[in-house]
Amino acid sequence: MSLLQEExxxxxxxxxxxxxDFAEVEEFVKNASKDLFISYNFKTKNKMLVQPxxxxxxxxKMFALYxxxxxxxxDVLPCTIxxxxxxxxxxxxxxxxxxxxxxxxxxxxxxxxxxHGYRTSRKMMTHFNKxxxxxxxxxxxxxxxxxxxxxGIFEIEGGPITYLLPYSKNFPLDKAFxxxxxxxxxxxxxxxxxxxxxxxxxxxxxxxxxxxxxxIVIQIIEMLLSLEEGVKSFSVSFSQSGSVMQDIVTGxxxxxxxxxxxxxxxxxxxxxxxxxxxxxxxxxxxxxxxTQLISMSTVVASMVGADKIITKTKQEASGIPTKEAxxxxxxxxxxxxxxxxxxxxxxxxxxxxxxxxxxxxxxxAVFNDSADTLWRKxxxxxxxxxxxxxxxxxxxxxxxxxxxRDRNKNIRIIDRGKVPIPDRCFEYEKSKCDLTKDTTSIVxxxxxxxxxxx
Numbered sequence: 001m002s003l004l005q006e007e008x009x010x011x012x013x014x015x016x017x018x019x020x021d022f023a024e025v026e027e028f029v030k031n032a033s034k035d036l037f038i039s040y041n042f043k044t045k046n047k048m049l050v051q052p053x054x055x056x057x058x059x060x061k062m063f064a065l066y067x068x069x070x071x072x073x074x075d076v077l078p079c080t081i082x083x084x085x086x087x088x089x090x091x092x093x094x095x096x097x098x099x100x101x102x103x104x105x106x107x108x109x110x111x112x113x114x115x116h117g118y119r120t121s122r123k124m125m126t127h128f129n130k131x132x133x134x135x136x137x138x139x140x141x142x143x144x145x146x147x148x149x150x151x152g153i154f155e156i157e158g159g160p161i162t163y164l165l166p167y168s169k170n171f172p173l174d175k176a177f178x179x180x181x182x183x184x185x186x187x188x189x190x191x192x193x194x195x196x197x198x199x200x201x202x203x204x205x206x207x208x209x210x211x212x213x214x215x216i217v218i219q220i221i222e223m224l225l226s227l228e229e230g231v232k233s234f235s236v237s238f239s240q241s242g243s244v245m246q247d248i249v250t251g252x253x254x255x256x257x258x259x260x261x262x263x264x265x266x267x268x269x270x271x272x273x274x275x276x277x278x279x280x281x282x283x284x285x286x287x288x289x290x291t292q293l294i295s296m297s298t299v300v301a302s303m304v305g306a307d308k309i310i311t312k313t314k315q316e317a318s319g320i321p322t323k324e325a326x327x328x329x330x331x332x333x334x335x336x337x338x339x340x341x342x343x344x345x346x347x348x349x350x351x352x353x354x355x356x357x358x359x360x361x362x363x364x365a366v367f368n369d370s371a372d373t374l375w376r377k378x379x380x381x382x383x384x385x386x387x388x389x390x391x392x393x394x395x396x397x398x399x400x401x402x403x404x405r406d407r408n409k410n411i412r413i414i415d416r417g418k419v420p421i422p423d424r425c426f427e428y429e430k431s432k433c434d435l436t437k438d439t440t441s442i443v444x445x446x447x448x449x450x451x452x453x454x
Contacts, residue, residue, distance in 0.1 A: 004185060011142050016090040018117040018147075025150045028122070030193040037195035038076060038131035038155045039233035042273055042307055045075070049308040050333050051133055052326040055080030055110035057100040062111050063124050065323050070128050072327035073334050076308065077128065079153060081136035081144065082110035088140055090114050109320070110136075114143060118150035125152035133157060133200070139164050139176040145183045149190055155198045156187060159222035161378070162202035165392040173382060173396050177375040181229065188230030196233035199226045200275060203237035206391045207280035209403040209449055211411050212241070212250040213358035213421070214389060219254060220261050220363065221378050227267035228374065234270060235308065239277035240297045242452055243409040249351045251276070251304025257359055276306035283316035284454045290314035291332075293453055298333050302340040309333060317454075358425050362386065365420045385418030404445055405452075406432040414442075 012020050034040040041049060052069060055078065056062045066077055084093040093112040100107045113121060113134075125132055133155040134148045141163075145156055160180040164171055187197040201222040203215055219236040226234050236258050241247055251274065258272045278297035283290050291314045301309040311329045313321035365386045369377040381387045385398035392399060400417030413421060413429045421429070437445075 004182070007142075007182060008146070012146065014090065014114075014143060016094060016114055017143065018119055020118075020146070020150065025118075026190075026193060028152075029149065029190050032152060032154075032194055033126070033129055034195050035129045036126065036131055036152055036154055037198070038133065038308075039196040039198045039271065041075065041131055042198075042233070042271065047075075048301065048306055048337055049075035050311065050330055050337070051076035051308060052078055052311045052313075052330050053080055053135065054078050054321075054323065054326055055082070055135075057082060057097050057106055057108035057110070057112060059116060059120065059124065061106070063127075066124065066128055068323045068327050069330065070130065072330040074130070074327075074330050076155070077130050077132045079113065079125075079132050079134050079148075080110040081134070081138070082108035082112050083137075084108065085110070085112050085114055085144065086136050086138045088138070088143075113147050113151065118147050121147075121151040131155055137163050137167050137202075139168060139171045140179045142179055142182050142186075145186055149186070149197065154195070155200060156183065157200045157202055159199075159201045160225070160375070161218050161222060161382070161387075162205060165382075165389045165394045165397055166202075166204075166206045167393075169393045169395060171394075173394070174379055177225075177379055180225070181375065184226045184229035184231055187226075188232075191230070191232055196231070196271070198233040198235060198273075199231050200235035201237055203275070204239035204277050204280040205389055207239060208391045209405075209411055209446065210390055211401075211403050211413050212238070212246060212253070212355055213362060213413075214387065214401075214419070216250065216254045216257060216355075216359045217362045217366070217387060218389075220258055220359075221366065221374070223258055223272070224261060224265055224267075225375055225378070227262055227270050228265060232270045233273070235273040235275045237275035237277060239280040240300055241409075241411055242279075242281075242405070243411070244296075244300055244303070245348055245351070245408070246410045247300050248303055248347055249355055251306070252347050253352055253355045253359065255305070257356065261363070273307040274305065275308045275310065276301040276304060277310045278312040279453060280312075282451045282454050283312070283314075285317040287314040290316065294329060295332070295336060298336045299340060302337060302343055303345075305345070309337075354425050354428050358421050361420050361422050361425075386420060388417050388419050402446075404433055404442060405449060407434070408432075409452075 096107040160176040313325040315321040315325045366381045388401040402415035
């Protein structure tokens with residue numbers, strides 16, 4: 001028995017899990033409708049795919065949500081997992097699910113996929129014949145991904161860095177790398193039976209003053225970790241930053257360098273896609289302003305040539321959005337995308353050159369680490385501060401890099417910490433900022449930035 005199969009048997013022996021029939025699951029994946037695979041939709045639909053967020057605890061409410069989304073012309077359905085499952089606490093999810101079913105009050109903030117089981121969930125996940133994206137935030141997602149694929153969910157978001165540094169304080173990063181290595185192998189193996197299972201990294205990270213070079217480096221590393229295990233369809237992503245020009249530059253550089261580094265490891269045959277998140281920071285309470293912010297996100301997504309856009313709602317500032325608000329955003333985004341067809345492309349060549357140099361310098365430092373595998377190199381690079389995510393709660397993250405906005409709302413690095421930003425790039429970054437301010441004023445600017453769109 002292989003080590004992978006031994007690990008699989010241990011993972012699936014959990015008391016809250018269906019008895020897996022792997023022969024039946026493989027037959028299901030082999031014969032599944034190609035429309036369920038987002039990788040197939042990327043190839044065949046000549047448009048940017050639109051995906052909302054959403055998840056309810058009970059089967060009936062989740063089904064009703066999908067019905068509403070389909071009526072709103074959604075391209076990709078979401079399956080947001082509840083926070084107990086994200087922490088692998090299936091016992092609490094089970095209890096809260098039963099309370100939700102008995103009281104009609106939602107006691108969970110998402111769909112507890114493990115507790116519903118793959119046989120039950122598959123009926124819903126295949127009913128609408130649309131691709132479904134799994135959104136969760138789980139460092140150890142091995143059981144969740146086994147259950148998701150058996151249920152008919154063929155797009156998996158997350159990664160060892162992007163689902164840990166923004167969300168966790170203590171979960172061991174080296175374990176996260178190894179757990180996600182298992183996920184990549186499973187996705188790669190099932191991909192051989194039909195269309196590829198698509199893996200998608202989570203680019204927004206902490207969504208707070210993250211400079212584009214850090215976002216791109218982490219996206220590329222998670223992509224390479226996935227491709228080296230055999231995954232053939234991968235989506236890099238980033239979110240609206242607040243600067244239209246910086247987003248355009250970021251989009252151009254991430255697309256170009258993702259392909260470059262995929263080729264560097266001999267995986268140039270993989271399909272690489274770009275996903276853009278509508279604004280991930282604090283939303284304005286005025287719903288008219290929120291609508292404008294969402295519309296602007298859609299314009300930027302069109303300008304960067306995204307393959308998929310993930311939407312927000314005008315209700316973000318007031319709590320969990322209703323299905324009606326989500327559906328309205330989907331319909332409005334689809335309408336706006338039809339208007340925006342044929343936008344000319346443009347960029348800022350100097351900004352592109354600076355950002356490219358920053359990314360390649362960090363990637364070179366990662367590759368130069370003496371460890372024998374890429375995941376160990378990445379682990380060491382985070383541990384040593386070569387990769388530093390601003391405002392990460394995780395204890396391993398250095399949090400020494402300091403960023404502020406310049407007068408054009410671009411995110412700039414004013415303290416590089418131990419991140420190997422080349423001197424000329426660092427001087428360029430600082431030259432765009434007003435550094436004559438005292439420290440208190442700069443700190444106040446950073447705090448103010450959290451609510452910059454409010």
